[in-house]
Amino acid sequence: xxxxxxxxxxxxxxxxxxxxxxxxxxxxxxxxxxxxxxxxxxxxxxxxxxxxxxxxxxxxxxxxxxxxxxxxxxxxxxxxxxxxxxxxxxxxxxxxxxxxxxxxxxxxxxxxxxxxxxxxxxxxxxxxxxxxxxxxxxxxxxxxxxxxxxxxxxxxxxxxxxxxxxxxxxxxxxxxxxxxxxxxxxxxxxxxxxxxxxxxxxxxxxxxxxxxxxxxxxxxxxxxxxxxxxxxxxxxxxxxxxxxxxxxxxxxxxxxxxxxxxxxxxxxxxxxxxxxxxxxxxxxxxxxxxxxxxxxxxxxxxxxxxxxxxxxxxxxxxxxxxxxxxxx
Amino acid sequence: xxxxxxxxxxxxxxxxxxxxxxxxxxxxxxxxxxxxxxxxxxxxxxxxxxxxxxxxxxxxxxxxxxxxxxxxxxxxxxxxxxxxxxxxxxxxxxxxxxxxxxxxxxxxxxxxxxxxxxxxxxxxxxxxxxxxxxxxxxxxxxxxxxxxxxxxxxxxxxxxxxxxxxxxxxxxxxxxxxxxxxxxxxxxxxxxxxxxxxxxxxxxxxxxxxxxxxxxxxxxxxxxxxxxxxxxxxxxxxxxxxxxxxxxxxxxxxxxxxxxxxxxxxxxxxxxxxxxxxxxxxxxxxxxxxxxxxxxxxxxxxxxxxxxxxxxxxxxxxxxxxxxxxxx
Numbered sequence: 001x002x003x004x005x006x007x008x009x010x011x012x013x014x015x016x017x018x019x020x021x022x023x024x025x026x027x028x029x030x031x032x033x034x035x036x037x038x039x040x041x042x043x044x045x046x047x048x049x050x051x052x053x054x055x056x057x058x059x060x061x062x063x064x065x066x067x068x069x070x071x072x073x074x075x076x077x078x079x080x081x082x083x084x085x086x087x088x089x090x091x092x093x094x095x096x097x098x099x100x101x102x103x104x105x106x107x108x109x110x111x112x113x114x115x116x117x118x119x120x121x122x123x124x125x126x127x128x129x130x131x132x133x134x135x136x137x138x139x140x141x142x143x144x145x146x147x148x149x150x151x152x153x154x155x156x157x158x159x160x161x162x163x164x165x166x167x168x169x170x171x172x173x174x175x176x177x178x179x180x181x182x183x184x185x186x187x188x189x190x191x192x193x194x195x196x197x198x199x200x201x202x203x204x205x206x207x208x209x210x211x212x213x214x215x216x217x218x219x220x221x222x223x224x225x226x227x228x229x230x231x232x233x234x235x236x237x238x239x240x241x242x243x244x245x246x247x248x249x250x251x252x253x254x255x256x257x258x259x260x261x262x263x264x265x266x267x268x269x270x271x272x273x274x275x276x277x278x279x280x281x282x283x284x285x286x287x288x289x290x291x292x293x294x295x296x297x298x299x300x301x302x303x304x305x306x307x308x309x310x311x312x313x314x315x316x317x318x319x320x321x322x323x324x325x326x327x328x
Numbered sequence: 329x330x331x332x333x334x335x336x337x338x339x340x341x342x343x344x345x346x347x348x349x350x351x352x353x354x355x356x357x358x359x360x361x362x363x364x365x366x367x368x369x370x371x372x373x374x375x376x377x378x379x380x381x382x383x384x385x386x387x388x389x390x391x392x393x394x395x396x397x398x399x400x401x402x403x404x405x406x407x408x409x410x411x412x413x414x415x416x417x418x419x420x421x422x423x424x425x426x427x428x429x430x431x432x433x434x435x436x437x438x439x440x441x442x443x444x445x446x447x448x449x450x451x452x453x454x455x456x457x458x459x460x461x462x463x464x465x466x467x468x469x470x471x472x473x474x475x476x477x478x479x480x481x482x483x484x485x486x487x488x489x490x491x492x493x494x495x496x497x498x499x500x501x502x503x504x505x506x507x508x509x510x511x512x513x514x515x516x517x518x519x520x521x522x523x524x525x526x527x528x529x530x531x532x533x534x535x536x537x538x539x540x541x542x543x544x545x546x547x548x549x550x551x552x553x554x555x556x557x558x559x560x561x562x563x564x565x566x567x568x569x570x571x572x573x574x575x576x577x578x579x580x581x582x583x584x585x586x587x588x589x590x591x592x593x594x595x596x597x598x599x600x601x602x603x604x605x606x607x608x609x610x611x612x613x614x615x616x617x618x619x620x621x622x623x624x625x626x627x628x629x630x631x632x633x634x635x636x637x638x639x640x641x642x643x644x645x646x647x648x649x650x651x652x653x654x655x656x
Contacts, residue, residue, distance in 0.1 A: 186440050
């Protein structure tokens with residue numbers, strides 16, 4: 001099934017079930033009002049939502065209405081955890097090569113992950129509000145999953161069973177703040193502002209063959225200012241699958257229901273696929289020409305991130321955002 | 329007023345109001361069931377809880393019962409944000425001096441903060457469950473605040489107005505995992521397992537003169553295996569006050585209600601105050617004798633963290649935990 005959260009002025013919005021073709025939606029009223037509730041009590045609530053989903057797909061849901069992604073908050077407008085990996089090692093290799101630094105051997109066996117802020121996610125069509133253009137605004141197109149409870153010391157295989165939903169993310173990064181921040185040694189903080197997620201989060205059965213071994217074998221498209229810049233394969237080159245990423249968290253703690261885990265920038269060795277973040281394009285330019293040519297995003301720039309199924313239809317809806325100045 | 333969360337088998341527990349002397353408590357039923365609800369709608373709910381608090385203090389609350397810290401979850405059993413500072417630069421100076429490294433000048437003007445996991449906090453009397461003693465188990469006694477909504481670009485002074493509640497934290501750290509983790513460049517992750525908080529979170533008016541300039545001017549006591557090891561002043565040497573820490577987060581994003589912000593290990597220049605984490609004791613030993621002598625915690629070790637008012641009474645209740653092996 002496909003789930004979304006509609007804006008209603010509240011902090012957590014209203015849970016809606018969305019038809020497979022994303023044409024119609026239906027409030028989940030009577031089952032659950034918020035997605036977190038469903039994740040907290042999945043085995044009881046998911047079958048009820050699935051029933052509603054089937055009725056909706058059959059055109060028989062009485063109070064269905066046209067689905068409008070612009071009315072969506074992030075599927076989880078706020079979450080108890082947002083842990084983002086950097087699971088496409090090719091991305092790390094490129095960025096490091098551009099600054100003449102080696103990739104440590106452990107990076108191929110031990111996932112890179114950082115803890116992100118999760119109190120204030122932005123909706124798929126909301127502006128990306130940034131205080132200063134000089135921060136070096138970049139998009140990062142990613143795949144993300146929402147988990148069930150997964151206990152401490154779970155294996156990667158056990159962790160795979162703890163994946164409830166899949167969605168897309170725009171993990172906005174402020175590139176010019178990163179060097180100073182990483183030099184301080186405590187990791188990303190100010191350089192990672194609010195993250196946006198796709199209109200719709202979907203269960204694994206919706207993905208069919210495309211979900212294999214904890215990876216999404218589909219093409220992630222990124223369109224910057226109307227120009228298609230990325231057609232990256234999200235599956236085969238993901239060095240660590242989502243079960244491995246979740247198990248990495250579980251080494252020292254429990255992962256609780258509603259945790260969001262990200263893949264990191266989707267990246268392919270074959271540069272003809274384009275890029276899922278500008279930093280990577282700039283790394284390639286630096287490797288080729290000694291310096292980056294492509295500038296980061298400006299206020300007014302747009303970014304669209306989407307995945308299409310074999311039928312050409314959007315699977316998760318599209319993230320479609322504009323960069324805007326903070327006027328506060 | 330003083331607020332706590334009682335275990336009831338649910339993920340978020342039941343909100344209780346606790347009397348000033350921590351002797352009695354009363355369910356907040358009819359006002360709010362969870363602390364996050366109160367933080368989401370503070371101006372409406374806090375006055376109602378304050379009324380109940382006064383009735384309770386006057387011994388007139390009809391359904392009052394004896395308060396038992398062992399029944400407590402963390403005041404927020406899970407939160408949308410846990411951002412921990414390292415605001416006592418003396419701690420950083422000691423740790424760096426022990427490894428012959430300088431403290432960069434910017435550390436005195438730009439706070440160090442990391443994003444922590446917030447999906448699975450532990451109660452004040454719950455065991456600290458660790459998978460392996462060899463991880464180098466350490467306690468970290470800290471002061472923490474819970475915030476209201478604070479908008480992007482808020483000043484430190486504005487951010488001070490966004491502090492709703494104060495509590496204590498045991499930011500458990502796995503010291504032997506830290507070097508490799510920091511070397512990866514993405515900051516703390518596996519080295520920071522679940523954090524514990526004091527039984528009670530209190531509003532600023534409860535602290536009287538002890539709350540000044542965004543700092544808690546009280547003595548934080550740490551007792552390890554029954555031996556008092558720390559009597560550290562939490563106020564005067566806090567290099568960055570809580571308004572500055574919150575404003576640091578707000579540089580690039582909004583901080584939303586219910587965010588928890590920590591001080592980092594409380595640390596004093598005068599070593600006679602003792603220590604609020606073992607790593608600091610080991611740093612001092614290394615500076616003095618070339619190598620650390622004190623070992624990290626073992627399974628079965630206990631840690632008690634508390635603050636007493638001028639009247640000798642506990643202000644936040646005590647964190648009182650045992651280190652236990654993960655049996656999963």
